[in-house]
Amino acid sequence: MKPVDYKQHRSNRSVNSRVHFLIFHYTAGNFSSSINALTGPNVSAHYLIPDITDPSYLKANHTEQEVFNLVDETQRAWHAGVSQWGNRSNLNDTSIGIEIFNQASFTEGAFTFPPYHCEQIVAIEQLALNILMRYPDITPTKVLGHSDIAVGRKSDPGPMFPWHALYLKGIGAWFDEATRNNFLQRFNTCGLPARSELLRLFKTYGYDVTGASSDNGFQQLVRAFQLHFRPENYDGVMDTQTAANLAALVSKYFPG
The missing domain is CATH 1.10.101.10 (PGBD-like superfamily/PGBD)
Known part of the structure; x- marks a missing residue:
């Protein structure tokens, strides 16, 4: 028998991608704790964007803004949990998850949301635009925060996340x-x-x-x-x- 022909007669019209959503999160922890959590047995994400001012990032001998790909995009990362958007649930199945360093906290019944570092925002823009270029099924209304898809359960990426600035770059939705x-x-x-x-x-x-x-x-x-x-x-x-x-x-x- 001849070897399987993986190149000729490829179907490229009657197929679609696993990926329909792009979901943003914040870590609520430093680089060290986030790496431990996101490579552990309970939770994961496709990408992690650290903060160059985080002492644990610097201690790990990182001096420039980097983006870490923790899970291959073809695989299902465990970042969304119980989730719903439109007629789809369990959005781990159909999304790419991006975790961003931000030490938001909840103490004494109130949230504190620190701003994102400007170099993080540049990294977010570059990564998101690359993902959107490769996955046309991620339309503007499917670029979301964890709080959008887990109503009442999550608050990330929080009110300091630059949604409108990202929209102006071609990422996500905004009203006229x-x-x-x-x-x-x-x-x-x-x-x-x-x-x-x-x-x-x-x-x-x-x-x-x-x-x-x-x-x-x-x-x-x-x-x-x-x-x-x-x-x-x-x-x-x-x-x-x-x-x-x-x-x-x-x-x-x-x-x-």
């Missing part, structure tokens, strides 16, 4: 300000849409609304959205600004 301002004027004049309409908008955009039937669940949903699309105020309170941002996003990416 003129459309947002039109919705804002309408809601300031006529009042907020009914909660049922707001839930429809959240669901249309991709958020999991199954836990939002209670007031607390709805607040967690609003906060998850604000962490991404209204980071200057992520108190979980639905107001006209948040509603206008949401309506403008749906209008832009899911018209009609």
Whole structure:
């Protein structure tokens, strides 16, 4: 028998990629602890972006900004956990996960979110653009934070993550300000849409609304959205600004 022919008659149209999502996380730990965790038995990610000012990074003899590929993209990394976006769950199956050094903390009932280092942001841009070029199924609304896909359970990558700046580079989604301002004027004049309409908008955009039937669940949903699309105020309170941002996003990416 002749050897298997792996080169001729390749099917390249009736196939698709495993990868449909790009998910950003923060480590909440230093370089040393993050490496230990992400190469251990319980959690992993495809990439790790450290901070050049982290003492444990410097102690490991790293002096320049690097990006570490911890899991091959063809493999399923364990970074998303229980997750949902649109009609897909268990997003480990269909995503690439990027962990970024950031020592966000939760103490005495309050979060502290430090800024990301400017060299990290450059590394994020370069890596994300390369991934998006190679995986066309990752459309703008599928570039997400852990908090988007695990509503109420996660807060990363946090409100200091440069979502809008990344959008301007061609990474992820953002609303058009003129459309947002039109919705804002309408809601300031006529009042907020009914909660049922707001839930429809959240669901249309991709958020999991199954836990939002209670007031607390709805607040967690609003906060998850604000962490991404209204980071200057992520108190979980639905107001006209948040509603206008949401309506403008749906209008832009899911018209009609």
